[in-house]
Amino acid sequence: MNQPKTPHNLSYRSVFSLVLKRDLTIALRHKDDIINPILFFIIVVTLFPLGIGPEAQTLSRIAPGIIWVAALLATLLSLDRLFKSDHSDGSLEQMLLSPQPIFILVLAKIVAHWIITGLPLILIAPLLAVLLHFNEQSYGALMLTLLLGTPVLSLLGAIGVALTVGIKKGGVLLSLLVLPLYIPVLIFATSAIDTAALGLPYSGQLAIIAALFFGSLTLAPFAVGAALKVSTN
Amino acid sequence: MWKWLHPYANPEVSYHFAGRMLPWLSALAALFLSIGIVWALAFAPADYQQGDSFRIFYLHVPAASLSMGIYLGMAIAAFTSMVWQFKLADASAAAMAPVGAVFTAIALFTGAAWGKPMWGTWWIWDARLTSELILLFLYLGVIALHSAFEDKNLAGKAAGILTLVGVINLPIIKYSVEWWNTLHQGSTISKLGKPSMTADMLWPFLFCFIGFILLVTLVICIRFRSEVLSRNSIRPWVRTLVSTQLAATEK
Amino acid sequence: MYRNKKRELIPLSATNTDNVNVDSTPIESEQVNMPPPLLSATNLTCIREERLLFDQLTIAINAGDIVQVEGPNGSGKTSLLRILAGLSQPYEGEVLFNEHAIATCREEFHQHLLYLGHLPGVKGEMSAQENLAFNLALHGASDKSINTEATLAEVNLTGFEDSLASHLSAGQHRRISLARLYQSNARIWILDEPFTAIDKQGVHALEQLFKAHIAKGGCVVLTTHQDLLTFSEQQVKKITLDYTFDSYDE
Numbered sequence: 075m076n077q078p079k080t081p082h083n084l085s086y087r088s089v090f091s092l093v094l095k096r097d098l099t100i101a102l103r104h105k106d107d108i109i110n111p112i113l114f115f116i117i118v119v120t121l122f123p124l125g126i127g128p129e130a131q132t133l134s135r136i137a138p139g140i141i142w143v144a145a146l147l148a149t150l151l152s153l154d155r156l157f158k159s160d161h162s163d164g165s166l167e168q169m170l171l172s173p174q175p176i177f178i179l180v181l182a183k184i185v186a187h188w189i190i191t192g193l194p195l196i197l198i199a200p201l202l203a204v205l206l207h208f209n210e211q212s213y214g215a216l217m218l219t220l221l222l223g224t225p226v227l228s229l230l231g232a233i234g235v236a237l238t239v240g241i242k243k244g245g246v247l248l249s250l251l252v253l254p255l256y257i258p259v260l261i262f263a264t265s266a267i268d269t270a271a272l273g274l275p276y277s278g279q280l281a282i283i284a285a286l287f288f289g290s291l292t293l294a295p296f297a298v299g300a301a302l303k304v305s306t307n
Numbered sequence: 308m309w310k311w312l313h314p315y316a317n318p319e320v321s322y323h324f325a326g327r328m329l330p331w332l333s334a335l336a337a338l339f340l341s342i343g344i345v346w347a348l349a350f351a352p353a354d355y356q357q358g359d360s361f362r363i364f365y366l367h368v369p370a371a372s373l374s375m376g377i378y379l380g381m382a383i384a385a386f387t388s389m390v391w392q393f394k395l396a397d398a399s400a401a402a403m404a405p406v407g408a409v410f411t412a413i414a415l416f417t418g419a420a421w422g423k424p425m426w427g428t429w430w431i432w433d434a435r436l437t438s439e440l441i442l443l444f445l446y447l448g449v450i451a452l453h454s455a456f457e458d459k460n461l462a463g464k465a466a467g468i469l470t471l472v473g474v475i476n477l478p479i480i481k482y483s484v485e486w487w488n489t490l491h492q493g494s495t496i497s498k499l500g501k502p503s504m505t506a507d508m509l510w511p512f513l514f515c516f517i518g519f520i521l522l523v524t525l526v527i528c529i530r531f532r533s534e535v536l537s538r539n540s541i542r543p544w545v546r547t548l549v550s551t552q553l554a555a556t557e558k
Numbered sequence: 559m560y561r562n563k564k565r566e567l568i569p570l571s572a573t574n575t576d577n578v579n580v581d582s583t584p585i586e587s588e589q590v591n592m593p594p595p596l597l598s599a600t601n602l603t604c605i606r607e608e609r610l611l612f613d614q615l616t617i618a619i620n621a622g623d624i625v626q627v628e629g630p631n632g633s634g635k636t637s638l639l640r641i642l643a644g645l646s647q648p649y650e651g652e653v654l655f656n657e658h659a660i661a662t663c664r665e666e667f668h669q670h671l672l673y674l675g676h677l678p679g680v681k682g683e684m685s686a687q688e689n690l691a692f693n694l695a696l697h698g699a700s701d702k703s704i705n706t707e708a709t710l711a712e713v714n715l716t717g718f719e720d721s722l723a724s725h726l727s728a729g730q731h732r733r734i735s736l737a738r739l740y741q742s743n744a745r746i747w748i749l750d751e752p753f754t755a756i757d758k759q760g761v762h763a764l765e766q767l768f769k770a771h772i773a774k775g776g777c778v779v780l781t782t783h784q785d786l787l788t789f790s791e792q793q794v795k796k797i798t799l800d801y802t803f804d805s806y807d808e
Contacts, residue, residue, distance in 0.1 A: 096692050103683040164677025167645055172696045173668040233472055237465050241455045250451055251469060254444040255476050258483040265490060297472050304464045307646045457607055541610050
């Protein structure tokens with residue numbers, strides 16, 4: 075069998091940066107996708123003082139939970155953009171048919187999603203913490219848990235989107251699939267912040283969130299790849 | 308090649324096999340459950356602290372363990388289906404999901420009903436009850452995903468991936484909830500903890516437990532048969548089966 | 559071994575001409591002194607929404623073949639192409655590339671495959687040129703050596719290189735995706751309705767491109783509603799899928 079000249083094969087790194095660059099370019103030209111989840115995040119957080127009352131003490135006690143729940147919901151809202159448009163215009167099947175490893179393609183898309191939605195959440199969170207009379211000792215913990223935790227949200231969420239991307243009304247279903255998986259991150263992140271407020275070390279909780287991060291980083295892209303194959307079938 | 312080796316895990320054969328199991332399973336389940344329930348409710352001694360309300364334990368504990376067990380069974384089925392492309396495994400996972408969800412709901416309701424006399428409130432964020440609640444969400448997610456796909460084959464694959472993701476997460480969720488619970492409740496000891504059982508409590512419990520396992524197997528077998536039929540509706544054997552059944556009912 | 563298997567499905571007539579053989583033995587290359595087929599499929603069965611689209615279909619596609627899949631709407635043409643490309647899994651049977659199951663050699667197979675489906679895979683937020691460059695790079699072309707402007711000129715998109723694809727028409731989107739054919743090293747082209755929204759001249763140019771491709775030892779599998787005009791009857795191999803709606807309601 076005479077082999078034709080094999081096409082030039084890209085290194086994993088260049089495949090990764092190729093897809094990452096493409097997704098970031100698209101997002102920057104379609105800014106709603108970046109701005110809307112942030113606005114949602116801000117609005118949800120401001121609703122709580124209105125619903126609960128403005129007492130600084132109550133607010134500062136429940137602030138970690140509010141910020142984290144709002145972050146979960148904002149991430150959930152933004153997950154759709156991860157694969158939906160690529161699925162509906164056919165670019166997703168072209169990606170799956172490319173000679174590149176699916177793991178890398180999926181990882182690049184998830185990283186792009188995190189840069190577009192997770193990173194802005196982290197940047198805006200201290201501002202919202204001020205509104206909620208956040209305990210001064212726990213700002214560091216808030217930033218660190220968000221930094222380690224939001225990638226987990228993107229990774230686990232990607233599995234849910236990959237499973238529902240082919241379904242017409244996948245939006246509500248997505249939250250049912252994804253939110254239960256977010257519970258450990260929520261528990262350990264808020265607890266780390268609470269512990270920090272007491273002036274105690276919270277490295278244990280951080281270590282667990284880090285473990286969740288590395289665990290989902292290695293496993294989630296495989297699940298996403300398998301799910302995408304089902305969804306494009 | 309491997310695919311052709313196991314002689315197709317023939318749906319027809321397994322349909323009839325499950326059918327032959329039904330009478331045995333129903334007889335045994337009825338036997339064990341009637342003995343176990345009568346014994347547990349009427350003859351077993353009341354708990355010295357909790358009195359007769361303790362007897363809900365004979366329903367609550369089997370339901371709770373089965374809710375976890377069925378999820379594990381689904382995960383094994385999903386794994387088999389994914390690795391060996393074994394299509395009947397999808398049918399069995401689909402048969403298991405609603406049964407597992409129902410038993411999770413039973414565990415939750417009996418837990419709440421037990422909680423009322425114990426804690427004086429219907430719901431308490433007890434670690435086990437909370438993980439049961441989350442398990443129920445996981446079940447509902449799998450069922451909803453399965454029904455969202457029109458093609459049963461794809462539905463089985465998608466639900467299988469979700470089940471596997473869930474089964475990896477389940478221990479993490481359980482651990483985190485337990486940890487969260489001890490953190491926030493401090494010294495409150497879960498009343499649903501393992502009671503030290505005497506032999507006259509253990510025997511009726513075992514009968515109940517085995518009886519519920521048999522009942523679950525029976526229901527899963529029935530559901531499995533209907534799943535197999537609906538997945539193979541274009542096969543000739545299903546059509547002959549349907550037409551003979553129809554002819555029998557018309558007579 | 560699988561010939562002993564009980565045939566449970568209702569046999570459907572997937573009518574066959576040329577080298578499409580429905581009930582044939584599997585291809586055994588030792589007996590025939592021919593190169594093994596580039597792409598082959600054995601005993602493909604496809605079921606969609608409880609409908610049997612085709613049953614026990616066996617296909618062999620050699621280098622230099624141009625194969626047209628025919629059949630009325632809903633007969634499973636797209637499903638067949640997607641199964642051949644590895645996007646969908648058949649209910650039964652398997653697809654072989656160079657006699658290896660495509661699931662076992664995904665990356666190698668994809669290096670030799672170019673599939674264009676109904677959807678053009680063009681992003682509205684990127685320009686025509688960016689779209690083409692990304693698609694070429696993703697499929698393994700080294701991005702610097704290729705002149706995307708010249709390639710877009712081949713599909714009559716001169717002057718549109720830098721317009722965002724969202725400002726272009728559906729036909730222009732299709733042409734952006736077809737432009738990949740001009741730079742493709744892939745031997746297997748699987749094209750689902752490539753002539754949709756393409757004018758006469760464009761169709762002619764594409765047919766010339768197909769000719770050059772099969773002359774180089776490639777193969778083309780396509781579905782199209784119009785006939786291939788510049789190919790003779792003998793050149794085009796046909797797979798006809800019969801539409802048999804099997805209902806047991808009656």
